[in-house]
Amino acid sequence: MTEAIAVSGLRKSYGRAVALDGLDLSVAQGEVHGFLGPNGSGKTTTIRILLGLLRADGGTARLLGGDPWREATAVHRRLAYVPGDVTLWPNFTGGEVIDLLGRLRGGLDAKRRASLLERFELDPTKKARAYSKGNRQKVALISALASDVELLILDEPTSGLDPLMEATFRDCVEEERHSGRTILLSSHILSEVETLCERVTIIRAGRTVESGTLAEMRHLTRTSIAADLTRHPAGLDQLPGVHDLDVQDFSGTGAAAPGARVRCEVDTGKLGEVLRRLTEAGVLSLVSQPPTLEELFLRHYAGDARSGDAT
Amino acid sequence: MTAAAAPGARGGTGLRARAGSLAGSGVLARLAARRDRVMLPAWIYVVTILVVSTGYSFKGLYKTPASRAAIAAGIGHDAATLALGGPLYGTSIGALTVYKVGAGSALAAGLMSIFLVIRHTRADEEAGRLELVGSTAVGRGAPLAVGLLLAALANGVLALLIFAGQAAIGLPAGGSAALGLAIGSCGLCFAAVAAVAAQLSATARGARGIAIGVLVASYLVMSAGAAARGGGLRWLLWLSPIGWVTQIRAYAGDDWPALLLPVAAAAVVAAAAVALAGRRDLGAGLVPPRPGPARAARSLRSPLALAWRLQRAGLLAWTAGALVYGAAFGSIAHNIGSLLGSGAHVKNAITRLGGQSSLTDAYLAATMSIVGLVVTGYAISVVLRLRSDETTQRAEPVLATATRRASWGESYLAVAAGGSAVVLAAAGLGSGLAYGLRGGGAGTEVPRLLGAALAQWPAVVVLAGVAVLLFGLVPEFCVAGGWSALGLAALRRRDIG
Numbered sequence: 161m162t163e164a165i166a167v168s169g170l171r172k173s174y175g176r177a178v179a180l181d182g183l184d185l186s187v188a189q190g191e192v193h194g195f196l197g198p199n200g201s202g203k204t205t206t207i208r209i210l211l212g213l214l215r216a217d218g219g220t221a222r223l224l225g226g227d228p229w230r231e232a233t234a235v236h237r238r239l240a241y242v243p244g245d246v247t248l249w250p251n252f253t254g255g256e257v258i259d260l261l262g263r264l265r266g267g268l269d270a271k272r273r274a275s276l277l278e279r280f281e282l283d284p285t286k287k288a289r290a291y292s293k294g295n296r297q298k299v300a301l302i303s304a305l306a307s308d309v310e311l312l313i314l315d316e317p318t319s320g321l322d323p324l325m326e327a328t329f330r331d332c333v334e335e336e337r338h339s340g341r342t343i344l345l346s347s348h349i350l351s352e353v354e355t356l357c358e359r360v361t362i363i364r365a366g367r368t369v370e371s372g373t374l375a376e377m378r379h380l381t382r383t384s385i386a387a388d389l390t391r392h393p394a395g396l397d398q399l400p401g402v403h404d405l406d407v408q409d410f411s412g413t414g415a416a417a418p419g420a421r422v423r424c425e426v427d428t429g430k431l432g433e434v435l436r437r438l439t440e441a442g443v444l445s446l447v448s449q450p451p452t453l454e455e456l457f458l459r460h461y462a463g464d465a466r467s468g469d470a471t
Numbered sequence: 472m473t474a475a476a477a478p479g480a481r482g483g484t485g486l487r488a489r490a491g492s493l494a495g496s497g498v499l500a501r502l503a504a505r506r507d508r509v510m511l512p513a514w515i516y517v518v519t520i521l522v523v524s525t526g527y528s529f530k531g532l533y534k535t536p537a538s539r540a541a542i543a544a545g546i547g548h549d550a551a552t553l554a555l556g557g558p559l560y561g562t563s564i565g566a567l568t569v570y571k572v573g574a575g576s577a578l579a580a581g582l583m584s585i586f587l588v589i590r591h592t593r594a595d596e597e598a599g600r601l602e603l604v605g606s607t608a609v610g611r612g613a614p615l616a617v618g619l620l621l622a623a624l625a626n627g628v629l630a631l632l633i634f635a636g637q638a639a640i641g642l643p644a645g646g647s648a649a650l651g652l653a654i655g656s657c658g659l660c661f662a663a664v665a666a667v668a669a670q671l672s673a674t675a676r677g678a679r680g681i682a683i684g685v686l687v688a689s690y691l692v693m694s695a696g697a698a699a700r701g702g703g704l705r706w707l708l709w710l711s712p713i714g715w716v717t718q719i720r721a722y723a724g725d726d727w728p729a730l731l732l733p734v735a736a737a738a739v740v741a742a743a744a745v746a747l748a749g750r751r752d753l754g755a756g757l758v759p760p761r762p763g764p765a766r767a768a769r770s771l772r773s774p775l776a777l778a779w780r781l782q783r784a785g786l787l788a789w790t791a792g793a794l795v796y797g798a799a800f801g802s803i804a805h806n807i808g809s810l811l812g813s814g815a816h817v818k819n820a821i822t823r824l825g826g827q828s829s830l831t832d833a834y835l836a837a838t839m840s841i842v843g844l845v846v847t848g849y850a851i852s853v854v855l856r857l858r859s860d861e862t863t864q865r866a867e868p869v870l871a872t873a874t875r876r877a878s879w880g881e882s883y884l885a886v887a888a889g890g891s892a893v894v895l896a897a898a899g900l901g902s903g904l905a906y907g908l909r910g911g912g913a914g915t916e917v918p919r920l921l922g923a924a925l926a927q928w929p930a931v932v933v934l935a936g937v938a939v940l941l942f943g944l945v946p947e948f949c950v951a952g953g954w955s956a957l958g959l960a961a962l963r964r965r966d967i968g
Contacts, residue, residue, distance in 0.1 A: 211870070211871045212870075213867060213870055213871070232870075232875075232876075233873050233874070233875050234873075236871060236872050236873040236874070237873040239871075240871075241868065241871035243864070243867055243868060243871075245864065246868070247863055247864045247865050247867075248865070249781065249865065250674075252763075252780075253762070253763035253764055253765065255763075255764060255765040255766050255767065256763070256764060256766070256767040256768075256771065257767075258767075259766055259767030259771065260767050260771050260772070260777060261868055261869075261872060263767075263771070263772040264772070264773075264774070264869060264872035264873060264874050265872045265873055266872075266873050283762075284765040284766070285762035285763055285764065285765045286760075286762060286763070287760060287763055289597070289674065290760060300868065313871075
């Protein structure tokens with residue numbers, strides 16, 4: 161596996177404020193990688209170091225096999241970047257900015273430019289000062305997506321887009337994935353990362369707290385189960401790995417009614433044992449839900465929030 | 472009966488709506504005054520000092536009535552000289568002061584008022600700040616009212632200080648009051664013009680352009696009227712707010728009723744602005760924005776092309792300004808001896824600045840040295856765009872492309888260096904043509920003055936380089952440092968002489 165981005169032990173401080181405190185990030189060539197973290201966790205600082213805009217205080221960073229600081233120009237020819245907060249030159253039109261940035265990178269695909277303008281419904285003849293935040297973001301996105309590059313670095317690219325445009329954006333990323341481009345997608349919108357990314361890295365306070373495929377992470381989480389049973393299940397409350405168990409007993413209310421309704425959260429490793437007990441009690445209906453990234457996220461930050469409340 | 476009652480009811484709500492449209496003005500005015508607490512006093516101070524220091528130095532320079540009569544004759548003799556400063560009425564110290572700085576300080580008061588009004592109306596609106604303010608219990612008309620109120624206050628204080636300063640150095644109180652009110656009311660006129668411009672254009676930049684265009688046109692109309700020397704076009708003085716400043720004839724009869732003209736004009740134009748403001752949407756201008764090109768020009772493909780594109784409109788304006796400035800000073804050069812009269816101090820001052828044998832050459836050299844300083848200001852403002860691009864994050868998308876950091880910086884330095892050469896050349900060309908056509912022979916004077924202007928170029932580039940160096944070393948202080956370097960250069964230049 162060749163790595164498009166390889167970062168390890170990255171450190172950066174602004175005066176006494178520590179922005180990055182030993183951050184690790186690894187993105188394979190051709191994958192869509194989610195880069196998740198709450199506001200102020202260091203996502204943008206990491207990206208700026210990768211782009212050679214900031215110099216790291218410590219640790220190593222490689223980008224497309226090159227040094228992001230010393231070989232910035234050569235590396236930038238092969239990537240396109242969309243900032244989270246797009247500022248444009250007020251008296252340039254959107255079309256001019258798209259062309260200019262594309263040319264400064266080294267080339268723009270005219271056909272893709274035209275089709276993207278249509279798909280994102282952007283009027284390229286308007287002056288940048290007249291664009292809303294979402295439209296400024298579209299300008300940067302179209303310029304990046306239409307550029308002939310191998311790597312796209314997108315910093316919260318949909319924060320100003322409406323749901324329809326978000327859907328268009330997802331389609332575009334899907335296509336990029338199929339054409340083999342590498343994408344680093346920084347976001348705090350979990351559903352976006354969940355549908356688009358094969359692997360994610362979650363950071364908090366300048367540190368990587370978790371990294372891997374979504375499947376690997378689900379390993380660490382619980383599946384929620386809701387089941388209607390003919391009889392009261394035996395011994396569920398004694399099983400390790402079962403949480404928040406709620407059993408409603410309906411026995412004696414009528415022959416057609418279920419005997420019991422069970423809701424619980426199960427550690428993924430204990431799922432087999434729980435299902436066996438449920439089957440023994442006669443399953444009438446069963447709903448199981450995989451953990452969402454929201455739950456992953458809450459687990460990582462919940463501790464933080466609680467300790468914050470305590471102090 | 473309902474029909475009869477309806478108009479009355481509507482009138483009632485109309486009245487209430489009008490009163491309500493100014494709601495919140497008090498809070499906004501305090502906010503605006505706080506934002507301007509440094510800028511506005513600085514403007515007022517500079518304009519006051521400009522007037523009073525001129526009056527004070529004239530008192531020292533022209534002590535005898537004979538020396539005053541000589542200089543007045545020299546001025547009145549030359550149309551180009553009159554066009555620069557305005558008509559000269561009488562030979563008193565006060566009258567000479569009005570000739571020397573009256574129109575100029577009216578121009579400055581106009582600029583102050585234009586910037587002030589647009590800062591609190593269109594600029595806030597464009598930046599989206601008024602959207603937030605407008606959603607609170609602040610009336611639709613409040614921001615405009617606050618801008619005009621603050622301008623009235625600033626011009627009132629300016630008038631008062633000019634009166635007090637001039638009276639304090641011993642000039643007649645009546646004339647001093649007339650001059651202060653003339654300049655203040657002229658500022659008020661341009662506050663009203665700016666208020667209308669802020670309704671017309673959807674951008675602060677455009678609004679400033681319209682208002683400053685009116686200001687410059689007013690000065691040119693005044694110039695044409697003054698140059699007529701009592702001839703056929705003299706009535707032009709009555710068509711321009713800057714002409715009115717001269718027609719009030721401070722220290723030369725004090726024509727008080729003439730003050731009604733600027734006051735009435737300001738009131739009418741301000742009323743027009745209020746009427747326009749009541750009719751339009753927030754954020755919109757009456758001049759609709761034009762769509763631009765859907766594709767970038769073929770040439771827009773390098774950091775240098777980007778810097779050029781961003782700076783070319785400014786360079787064009789500077790070049791035109793330098794041409795006019797050069798022509799204005801070139802056209803009075805041959806008459807400089809009689810203009811200075813017996814004022815040996817001024818002659819000394821000029822020969823010290825220029826260090827040449829002939830007085831005219833010394834005068835031209837001094838003018839070029841001033842041009843050099845001003846053009847250095849242009850060059851510094853261009854390279855300091857590096858810093859503002861950085862702080863506004865506009866540099867980020869460019870530096871994330873295959874653009875070397877150095878070439879991004881070099882592009883601004885190149886525009887500053889090339890642009891300042893062009894501006895200097897325009898000043899040299901303007902003064903060479905004007906001086907040559909009025910006496911010296913354009914064939915010899917154009918190359919000579921072109922050379923004199925371009926001789927300033929190395930100094931300009933060195934100071935722009937200092938600003939870039941500061942940007943590299945201590946970016947937080949490069950703006951203050953760059954302008955301080957220019958200030959130091961200006962002071963050193965005086966010391967050397």
